[in-house]
Amino acid sequence: MVQNGKPTVIITGASSGVGLYTAKAMANKGWHVVMACRNLEKAEAAAQSVGIPKDSYTVLHIDLGSLDSVRQFVNNFRSTGKSLDALLCNAAIYMPLIKEPLRSPEGYELTMTTNHLGHFLLCNLLLEDLKKSSYSDRRLVILGTVTHNPDELGGKIPPRPDLGDLEGFANGFKAPITMIDGKKFEPVKAYKDSKVCNVLTMRELHRRYHDSTGIVFSSLYPGCVAETPLFRNHYPLFQKIFPIFQKYITGGYVSQELSGERVASVIADPEYKQSGAYWSWGNRQKKDRKSFVQKVSPQARDDEKAEKLWDLSAKLVGLA
Numbered sequence: 001m002v003q004n005g006k007p008t009v010i011i012t013g014a015s016s017g018v019g020l021y022t023a024k025a026m027a028n029k030g031w032h033v034v035m036a037c038r039n040l041e042k043a044e045a046a047a048q049s050v051g052i053p054k055d056s057y058t059v060l061h062i063d064l065g066s067l068d069s070v071r072q073f074v075n076n077f078r079s080t081g082k083s084l085d086a087l088l089c090n091a092a093i094y095m096p097l098i099k100e101p102l103r104s105p106e107g108y109e110l111t112m113t114t115n116h117l118g119h120f121l122l123c124n125l126l127l128e129d130l131k132k133s134s135y136s137d138r139r140l141v142i143l144g145t146v147t148h149n150p151d152e153l154g155g156k157i158p159p160r161p162d163l164g165d166l167e168g169f170a171n172g173f174k175a176p177i178t179m180i181d182g183k184k185f186e187p188v189k190a191y192k193d194s195k196v197c198n199v200l201t202m203r204e205l206h207r208r209y210h211d212s213t214g215i216v217f218s219s220l221y222p223g224c225v226a227e228t229p230l231f232r233n234h235y236p237l238f239q240k241i242f243p244i245f246q247k248y249i250t251g252g253y254v255s256q257e258l259s260g261e262r263v264a265s266v267i268a269d270p271e272y273k274q275s276g277a278y279w280s281w282g283n284r285q286k287k288d289r290k291s292f293v294q295k296v297s298p299q300a301r302d303d304e305k306a307e308k309l310w311d312l313s314a315k316l317v318g319l320a
């Protein structure tokens with residue numbers, strides 16, 4: 001049941017960038033936002049800095065790089081007694097300069113764990129809560145990105161994502177394995193691979209559960225939000241030049257505020273009630289540009305891969 005007249009959305013990684021501005025936009029639409037974050041003080045300060053009213057949000061701890069923490073978060077959320085009416089899987093890490101892989105407490109490579117496996121577990125557990133909600137229009141949205149797709153300009157820059165035959169997952173994904181395809185560690189590719197997994201997960205959720213539950217599953221690329229802290233681990237010069245390049249050369253730049261409004265529309269507006277869709281915007285920096293359903297990359301639309309990824313991910317997170 002929708003409590004206090006407000007539907008509830010959980011947003012992972014709501015302490016900065018796209019997640020924070022989506023939280024603000026959802027609060028403006030009259031929703032209660034559960035900000036699922038790894039740093040509670042930072043999340044609280046961030047909510048206040050963008051003016052989200054105190055009674056419109058709750059901050060709850062999650063570390064998506066730890067599967068135990070994801071499970072604990074679900075328990076903590078359930079003990080709030082709130083219904084769950086929408087879930088946004090937004091948090092991500094991008095660590096282009098590291099030479100050696102970092103590991104989750106389970107021993108899995110950290111970028112893939114945070115961006116894909118943690119969210120995969122979260123989606124599976126919270127599906128039960130979404131099913132129980134009596135809200136008329138329940139949605140589960142996962143952030144995508146242009147770099148998942150070599151058919152687009154932004155996806156052509158090497159290294160390109162390549163899940164191979166998921167050999168790394170099939171062989172347990174622990175040291176010395178670092179990549180989903182079982183090949184040499186490449187941190188930029190790890191990020192791109194994880195975003196392909198995000199789109200495959202959304203499509204598999206749709207295939208498995210849309211007809212039986214009515215829940216809408218979708219994904220989107222809101223544009224290049226070049227000024228978010230996602231690029232905090234890149235060279236300082238890159239952080240300076242990248243927004244300028246995206247604004248004046250590619251035209252792909254969007255502000256954090258606009259990205260948040262776009263994501264919030266996909267979570268809550270009637271025109272985005274299409275399950276299995278991946279939304280994108282033409283000339284992305286203009287506010288009035290219309291959205292459209294975009295074809296995802298060949299890997300991300302591979303149904304056999306989606307099913308295999310599902311089964312192997314379920315095993316790795318302990319659901320199988």
Ligand SMILES: NC(=O)c1ccc[n+]([C@@H]2O[C@H](COP(=O)([O-])OP(=O)(O)OC[C@H]3O[C@@H](n4cnc5c(N)ncnc54)[C@H](OP(=O)(O)O)[C@@H]3O)[C@@H](O)[C@H]2O)c1
Binds near residue numbers: 012019037091145
């Ligand atoms: N920026 C872009 O151009 C762009 C374009 C397309 C798609 N995206 C997607 O948009 C999403 C958000 O990116 P962003 O640009 O807004 O980046 P961001 O500002 O760096 O935000 C990432 C969020 O994820 C959180 N996070 C990271 N690791 C976490 C963990 N282990 N557990 C819980 N939370 C964690 C961060 O928390 P802390 O505040 O504690 O670090 C932060 O709140 C990502 O999925 C990204 O792939 C971004």
